[in-house]
Amino acid sequence: MTDPDPFALPPAGSPxxxxxxxxxxxxxxxxVVTADGSSHGLVVEPTRREDGWRVVTRRLFEMGRRAVELAGVGPVRAVGIACGGPLDAPSGRLLSPPHxxxxxxxxxxxxxxxxxxxxxxxxxxxTVGAIAEYRFGAGRGTTTMLYLTVSTGVGGGAVINGSPHRGAAGNGGxxxxxxxxxxxxRCGCGRRGCVEAYASGTSxxxxxxxxxxxxxxxxxSALPTVTAADVSAAAAAGDPLAVRVWAETVDLLGAAVTDLVNVFxxxxxVLGGGVTRAGAMLIDPxxxxxxxxxxxxxxxxxxVVPAELGDLVCVVGAGAIGHDLLAEADLAGGLTRNLRVERAHV
Structure with a gap:
């Protein structure tokens, strides 16, 4: 007996x-993410973005094939993709992500x-990080939840009255x-004074x-290069320069979160991302x-709480939007191989 094709499409209605x-x-x-938010067959590699998008996407898809084989949880019915914007979600196009x-x-x-x-x-x-934390992480049981990821940059997403906020052009949050x-x-977006220009790990x-x-x-000064983790560690040890940088960081991040709390x-x-590994030094102030x-x-x-899903948050979130797509399609009368699929020539 031959093994089943891991990419064969199951019947409509299958979870x-x-x-x-x-x-x-x-x-x-x-x-590979199942309907309960569990991830399987995780594969992680450096992006090596200098190789160009054609090379990187070929490697990404090869990673996808390996993940499906490693997961061993059955054929996949959709692919969910998480990437920084700006992007055009309905057409599936990345417009010009700064990263x-x-x-x-x-x-x-x-x-x-x-x-x-x-x-x-x-x-x-x-946005997918917000969805993941809302359904499977720290935000379980809430009605309106905001998510900020404080990492290389600062991003965010909102779930309002149970629904993800995507904005008119799909890049809200x-x-x-x-x-x-x-x-x-100056921020990477070109403006001055953004919270990302102060609270990101880069800044x-x-x-x-x-x-x-x-x-x-x-x-x-003795370090060959200084990282955000070095600054937080030095601040915890009382280094005056690190304390000053860290104080400005948490003050301006707190100002942004306060404004968001007033608006929403x-x-x-929920605060996530690599900078939040500083723990109480960031969350408490x-x-x-x-x-x-x-x-x-x-x-x-x-x-105001720390995120729960860690480095898996966007994998889980990408899986969640894939499951949402399947649910919408099945409600509409069944899924076909051609749903939202167009041939792409590169």
């Missing part, structure tokens, strides 16, 4: 798993559909580009390096600032 692709600027993460230079008008969705013979769903990575310092540091490290280059005394009045704000400065009813309602 079959979804292949999840998370495309980051530094790493690619691929897994992927040269990836302009890349038809990643149609390419994935072509590669795996199943329909695709594409969403901004922070750019919480990293709230202005917290008018005329301040934390850069501000420390600038101060060191200007002659500031610090224990970090959520049940919960942000939580305190929200409690002190947000409008009283909103401050009482909103809990």
């Amino acid at each position: 079959g798993p979804v292949l999840a692709l998370d495309i980051g600027g530094t790493k690619l993460a691929v897994g 992927l230079p040269g990836w302009t008008d890349v038809p990643i969705g149609p390419l994935a559909a072509d590669a795996f013979g199943v329909p695709f769903a594409l969403q901004n990575d922070a 750019e919480f990293g580009h709230l202005t917290v310092h008018r005329g301040g540091r 934390i490290a850069q501000r420390a390096r600038e101060a060191l280059a200007g002659g500031a005394a610090s224990s970090m 009045e959520p049940d919960m704000v 942000v939580r305190a600032l929200v409690a002190r400065e947000a409008m009283a009813p909103a401050a009482r309602a909103a809990r």
